[in-house]
Amino acid sequence: MNSAVTAKQYENICVLTVSNPPVNAVDAVIRAGLIAAVREAEADPATEAVVIMGAGRNFIAGADLAEFDGEIPAPAYAPTLGAIEGCGKPVICVIHGITLGAGVEIALAAHYRVAVEGAALGFPEITLGIVPGAGGTQRLPRVVGPEQALALLLGGAPVKPARALEIGLVDKVAAGDPLDAGLGYARELIAAGAGPLPTRDRSCTPGSLGDELVAAALKANARALRGRTAQFGMIEALRAGVDLPFDEGLAAEKGLSDTSLRSQESRALRHMFFAERNSAKVPGIDSSVQPLKVQKVAVVGAGTMGRGIAMAFGDAGCEVRLVDIDPAGLERGEAAIRANYEGSAARGRITHEQAAEAIGRITYALNLDGAADVDLVVEAVFEDMALKKDVLAWISRAVRPEAIIASNTSSLSVTELAAVTAHPDKVIGLHFFSPAHIMKLLEIVRGGATSQQTLLTGLEIARRIRKIPVVSGDGFGFIGNRMMLDGAFREGEQMMLEGAGVDQIDNALEAFGFAMGQSRVNDLAGVDIGALVRKQLALRESRPDPYCIVSDTLVPMGRIGQKAGKGFYNYTANPRSGELDGEVDAVIERLAAERGITRRVFTDAEIVERFVLQLINVGADILKEGIAYRAADIDVVWVHGFGFPRHLGGPMFHADTLGLAHVAERVTALYAQHGHYWKPSELLLELAKSGSSFAEYDRAAARGE
Numbered sequence: 001m002n003s004a005v006t007a008k009q010y011e012n013i014c015v016l017t018v019s020n021p022p023v024n025a026v027d028a029v030i031r032a033g034l035i036a037a038v039r040e041a042e043a044d045p046a047t048e049a050v051v052i053m054g055a056g057r058n059f060i061a062g063a064d065l066a067e068f069d070g071e072i073p074a075p076a077y078a079p080t081l082g083a084i085e086g087c088g089k090p091v092i093c094v095i096h097g098i099t100l101g102a103g104v105e106i107a108l109a110a111h112y113r114v115a116v117e118g119a120a121l122g123f124p125e126i127t128l129g130i131v132p133g134a135g136g137t138q139r140l141p142r143v144v145g146p147e148q149a150l151a152l153l154l155g156g157a158p159v160k161p162a163r164a165l166e167i168g169l170v171d172k173v174a175a176g177d178p179l180d181a182g183l184g185y186a187r188e189l190i191a192a193g194a195g196p197l198p199t200r201d202r203s204c205t206p207g208s209l210g211d212e213l214v215a216a217a218l219k220a221n222a223r224a225l226r227g228r229t230a231q232f233g234m235i236e237a238l239r240a241g242v243d244l245p246f247d248e249g250l251a252a253e254k255g256l257s258d259t260s261l262r263s264q265e266s267r268a269l270r271h272m273f274f275a276e277r278n279s280a281k282v283p284g285i286d287s288s289v290q291p292l293k294v295q296k297v298a299v300v301g302a303g304t305m306g307r308g309i310a311m312a313f314g315d316a317g318c319e320v321r322l323v324d325i326d327p328a329g330l331e332r333g334e335a336a337i338r339a340n341y342e343g344s345a346a347r348g349r350i351t352h353e354q355a356a357e358a359i360g361r362i363t364y365a366l367n368l369d370g371a372a373d374v375d376l377v378v379e380a381v382f383e384d385m386a387l388k389k390d391v392l393a394w395i396s397r398a399v400r401p402e403a404i405i406a407s408n409t410s411s412l413s414v415t416e417l418a419a420v421t422a423h424p425d426k427v428i429g430l431h432f433f434s435p436a437h438i439m440k441l442l443e444i445v446r447g448g449a450t451s452q453q454t455l456l457t458g459l460e461i462a463r464r465i466r467k468i469p470v471v472s473g474d475g476f477g478f479i480g481n482r483m484m485l486d487g488a489f490r491e492g493e494q495m496m497l498e499g500a501g502v503d504q505i506d507n508a509l510e511a512f513g514f515a516m517g518q519s520r521v522n523d524l525a526g527v528d529i530g531a532l533v534r535k536q537l538a539l540r541e542s543r544p545d546p547y548c549i550v551s552d553t554l555v556p557m558g559r560i561g562q563k564a565g566k567g568f569y570n571y572t573a574n575p576r577s578g579e580l581d582g583e584v585d586a587v588i589e590r591l592a593a594e595r596g597i598t599r600r601v602f603t604d605a606e607i608v609e610r611f612v613l614q615l616i617n618v619g620a621d622i623l624k625e626g627i628a629y630r631a632a633d634i635d636v637v638w639v640h641g642f643g644f645p646r647h648l649g650g651p652m653f654h655a656d657t658l659g660l661a662h663v664a665e666r667v668t669a670l671y672a673q674h675g676h677y678w679k680p681s682e683l684l685l686e687l688a689k690s691g692s693s694f695a696e697y698d699r700a701a702a703r704g705e
């Protein structure tokens with residue numbers, strides 16, 4: 001036994017507690033500890049039953065993913081779970097808190113399972129592109145049947161104890177303390193004379209995982225599994241679980257699990273998993289700096305963004321005052337927020353009580369009078385430098401000196417905005433994405449004067465409102481919008497001029513895996529928004545022509561997107577998906593002719609290549625300039641803010657997959673052909689030349705090199 005698994009005797013019951021803070025992830029030490037502890041308990045004549053539980057808030061949140069990069073160190077999972085399952089005395093597992101993946105697999109190897117109210121249990125492996133490798137696909141169908149097993153494994157979402165009881169995943173649900181739950185159930189079982197009940201001895205009806213069941217499960221998860229392959233390995237492993245004797249099935253699962261771990265898809269998904277966890281780590285912050293507490297929040301500007309931001313804070317239990325100078329705008333904001341919560345309640349996503357509470361947390365005002373005690377003000381007025389400066393100066397006068405002032409600007413300089421306030425060190429950019437109460441990404445912009453404490457408070461705010469933060473330097477468009485405007489979307493419009501169809505580009509990008517093609521995104525967000533930014537910042541004057549010239553020609557024609565019924569597409573006949581419009585083709589043809597561009601036919605592969613290479617090249621510049629700390633942060637921004645396919649790991653991870661030598665060669669070739677916008681990034685060339693990668697660049701930076 002070791003300190004990761006401790007044993008304590010409660011009369012005739014031995015309780016094993018697994019401890020590996022913060023979430024009790026399973027590693028080799030835990031596995032060795034479990035084997036030793038179970039054997040010892042089995043050999044002890046004083047013990048009649050064994051209880052396994054977790055130290056702290058949960059049982060086991062999963063396997064230690066860091067072990068998956070190489071050969072999993074001994075002892076492996078199979079002998080560990082075999083020792084539990086083969087124990088000659090009843091083994092009861094207490095499922096409490098977050099219990100996922102390997103945690104549930106261990107629970108399934110125990111003979112009895114009790115879940116404590118408030119627990120969440122499930123198999124998130126599909127979201128990591130992994131086929132479970134600790135017998136999950138073999139024991140689960142024996143316990144809950146093939147149909148439920150398929151739903152749990154392909155869906156990946158955790159279930160609550162009541163549902164787990166309903167499908168037979170647990171035998172009992174208890175309230176209160178995990179130890180009491182385990183001891184109580186163990187005593188019951190001892191009193192009833194219940195013996196060991198190995199899951200492997202339970203049977204499944206061979207052939208019961210029929211094609212119809214599989215087709216239905218694939219259909220139910222089609223959206224999440226678009227472009228993915230791990231589900232097929234999962235189904236094969238599950239079939240082996242249903243059709244084959246236990247040991248044969250287990251061997252089949254091991255092969256499929258190992259293959260899945262080596263797949264590019266799983267590498268990409270695991271990269272994203274770590275990227276999301278690391279993005280909140282900011283290098284170079286003094287350990288003595290502590291974030292400020294944020295409870296009272298004011299949001300200025302009750303438009304699209306202000307409403308979403310108010311709801312994001314309200315949902316997190318903050319007191320929010322939503323302010324707008326325009327009474328009608330404020331009223332519209334209030335009505336929209338009400339409708340949103342009431343709609344969620346009507347759809348059963350939250351209770352009516354929760355909706356009323358959330359609505360009650362947000363108050364409305366035309367000014368900041370009496371807001372001297374707020375901890376944070378988020379400004380979300382129109383994207384106009386002069387207006388924002390006025391508003392920030394006004395906010396700065398209304399709040400106490402300690403308050404944090406944040407701007408939701410998507411393109412303006414936070415440093416310049418901060419300069420009009422009394423305490424520029426308290427100013428930060430909090431760049432939300434629309435809809436702000438739903439989108440997970442939050443770009444946190446460090447202005448030139450932003451203090452470490454303000455930055456840390458920004459990260460704390462992200463944690464509080466459950467966003468994934470990425471810290472960005474204060475450069476044009478920060479990380480995401482710069483790569484979009486200067487890189488990919490500009491290139492998309494260039495390809496339109498050269499002959500690629502508006503819908504061909506969208507369809508090619510969507511087939512690659514983007515959530516939505518660029519013209520559909522533009523139409524949804526408003527073509528005028530980007531046009532305004534370009535105008536404000538005089539981008540057209542500072543960038544070689546053609547620069548987003550199609551968008552900027554459509555806007556004065558009133559083609560500003562879905563809200564006007566027409567943009568890149570026409571929405572008259574089909575308000576949701578829109579249809580192609582000859583007027584747009586004519587505009588593009590004219591713009592191309594004016595520039596002497598000869599139009600030609602594009603392949604979809606060419607479109608995707610140019611779009612993605614632009615993301616990579618601009619991304620590399622952003623990294624080199626220190627606007628982003630890590631390549632992985634850029635991946636988080638593009639996966640969470642712009643619908644880049646998660647299973648490809650984000651643009652920078654994808655660049656590593658393509659190989660930087662290849663990427664550099666292609667960018668250089670396109671530079672020779674098209675000039676300026678294709679000037680290869682210095683960092684890209686450097687890394688390619690030395691045979692390195694963006695991942696290696698991140699590792700070196702983490703080592704402080």
Ligand SMILES: NC(=O)c1ccc[n+]([C@@H]2O[C@H](COP(=O)([O-])OP(=O)(O)OC[C@H]3O[C@@H](n4cnc5c(N)ncnc54)[C@H](O)[C@@H]3O)[C@@H](O)[C@H]2O)c1
Pocket residue numbers: 300301302303304305306323324325326329330380381382383384387391408409410411431432433434525
């Ligand atoms: N829409 C998006 O997708 C998006 C995404 C990220 C960031 N942003 C940024 O968020 C900000 C707001 O954008 P939006 O789309 O919500 O705009 P919007 O036009 O929907 O709303 C702006 C609101 O600000 C109010 N306002 C104007 N002047 C004011 C003042 N002096 N005091 C108080 N309120 C005032 C207006 O009455 C209006 O209700 C902009 O900086 C924008 O760049 C927008």
